[in-house]
Amino acid sequence: MSAKYKVVPFSGLPDYSEEEMAERSTDFLRLMEGRRTIRDFSSKPVAREVIENAVRTAGLAPSGANKQPWHFVIVSNPELKRKIREAAEVEEQEFYAGKAGKQWLKDLEPLGTDPKKPFLEVAPYLIVVFQQNYDMDPTTGDKIKHYYIQESVGLASGFLITALHNSGLATLTHTPSPMGFLRDILGRPKHEKPVMIIVTGHSAKNASVPEEALNKKDLDVTTSWFE
Numbered sequence: 001m002s003a004k005y006k007v008v009p010f011s012g013l014p015d016y017s018e019e020e021m022a023e024r025s026t027d028f029l030r031l032m033e034g035r036r037t038i039r040d041f042s043s044k045p046v047a048r049e050v051i052e053n054a055v056r057t058a059g060l061a062p063s064g065a066n067k068q069p070w071h072f073v074i075v076s077n078p079e080l081k082r083k084i085r086e087a088a089e090v091e092e093q094e095f096y097a098g099k100a101g102k103q104w105l106k107d108l109e110p111l112g113t114d115p116k117k118p119f120l121e122v123a124p125y126l127i128v129v130f131q132q133n134y135d136m137d138p139t140t141g142d143k144i145k146h147y148y149i150q151e152s153v154g155l156a157s158g159f160l161i162t163a164l165h166n167s168g169l170a171t172l173t174h175t176p177s178p179m180g181f182l183r184d185i186l187g188r189p190k191h192e193k194p195v196m197i198i199v200t201g202h203s204a205k206n207a208s209v210p211e212e213a214l215n216k217k218d219l220d221v222t223t224s225w226f227e
Contacts (some may be wrong), residue, residue, distance in 0.1 A: 064147030
């Protein structure tokens, strides 16, 4: 029985030896061990090509039925960054004033976060990630169904952050709540929901991270093996 879909040959993966595989996996682990959420950014420019390559990498993530239910808005315009910061800080003021609840605020104390978000203006790029709850056929105007939307967008966002880190850029995931103002400021359609702002650029020379951020759960805590 012939397949009902077209196929193309898989180009294959490099045939690394076991030693090479172990070495490459260790090298990548060491690279990612250096990734930390940064809140102190430099205004030093970043080449657009670097951002484009990172977003192209994000677009290679797997997605439900290959619908790729995401849209990335890249903001470098100073006026738009200012508007985003002002709107975000309005939500953050309410969050830290008690909206978050006592336990959440207590858990945030070791990280030293507060309602002020200057990085939204200082960093050269804000990448706003939107999930598309459905798409629209440009010819007929009909809705196009999407599947596993949150999972797909989460995978793409992970690819994006990793690609940015691999290029030597610092990142911060910012999730003010609610985030509807991002759709309004950036003129996105109602069927798109803002998920996060990925702030990226060079870290400031005096950048620091809270000691608590270095504490990652051990493998034996996060992993179960059945062999």
